[in-house]
Amino acid sequence: MSTTTKPFNPFRSARLVYRAVSNTPEDEAFIHAIALDAEAQSGSSYGLLRPESKQNSKEWQEHIARCLLGVIICLSPTSESLEGVIAGEPVGVLCLKANPPAQATHRWTDISIDVLKKHQGKGYGSEAIRWGLWWAFQMAGLHRVQIQAFSFNTGAMRLYERLGFKEEGRIRDHMWFNGGWHDGMIYGMLEDEWREGQRKAGRDLSSYV
Numbered sequence: 786m787s788t789t790t791k792p793f794n795p796f797r798s799a800r801l802v803y804r805a806v807s808n809t810p811e812d813e814a815f816i817h818a819i820a821l822d823a824e825a826q827s828g829s830s831y832g833l834l835r836p837e838s839k840q841n842s843k844e845w846q847e848h849i850a851r852c853l854l855g856v857i858i859c860l861s862p863t864s865e866s867l868e869g870v871i872a873g874e875p876v877g878v879l880c881l882k883a884n885p886p887a888q889a890t891h892r893w894t895d896i897s898i899d900v901l902k903k904h905q906g907k908g909y910g911s912e913a914i915r916w917g918l919w920w921a922f923q924m925a926g927l928h929r930v931q932i933q934a935f936s937f938n939t940g941a942m943r944l945y946e947r948l949g950f951k952e953e954g955r956i957r958d959h960m961w962f963n964g965g966w967h968d969g970m971i972y973g974m975l976e977d978e979w980r981e982g983q984r985k986a987g988r989d990l991s992s993y994v
Contacts, residue, residue, distance in 0.1 A: 893927060
């Protein structure tokens with residue numbers, strides 16, 4: 786695999802552009818629209834489900850901005866400016882957790898993703914997670930990335946396994962939801978596992994695009 790250091794734009798993948806979250810009314814409305822998807826939240830949020838307020842969405846937006854990597858996932862338009870690719874319509878949010886400074890030596894993160902309902906089922910989530918793994922291992926020098934799911938969310942579990950994550954643990958009766966207890970599933974990927982997967986796929990890691 787190539788190890789060239791030629792400059793490139795690291796915030797792109799095949800169909801997507803990744804940009805920082807801003808305090809604009811447009812980003813606030815977009816974050817709130819994702820948070821309003823109660824069905825999606827029921828499959829990913831440990832919090833007690835309640836109607837989402839704009840204040841709660843604002844707090845989530847601030848959390849995204851504090852992450853090790855917190856980006857808005859956007860469609861990549863065909864046109865470019867002198868400064869590079871202009872991010873198009875936003876479709877989701879990707880976050881890599883920032884651990885406390887005292888834990889930075891362990892070089893791991895927890896990845897999470899949310900995609901706006903009308904853009905689900907198009908493969909954007911898979912593409913964004915693959916890009917997030919590339920950023921974590923190739924750009925940030927991390928050693929391990931984990932992602933979590935509830936045992937009733939079998940679709941998410943199949944997706945994570947398809948992306949190369951390994952089941953690492955099951956926290957029994959970790960979540961009370963809809964009248965019953967459900968396990969918490971932990972999936973992880975190590976840097977060498979990711980690199981081997983990229984090698985087998987014949988991917989050049991010097992640039993994600």
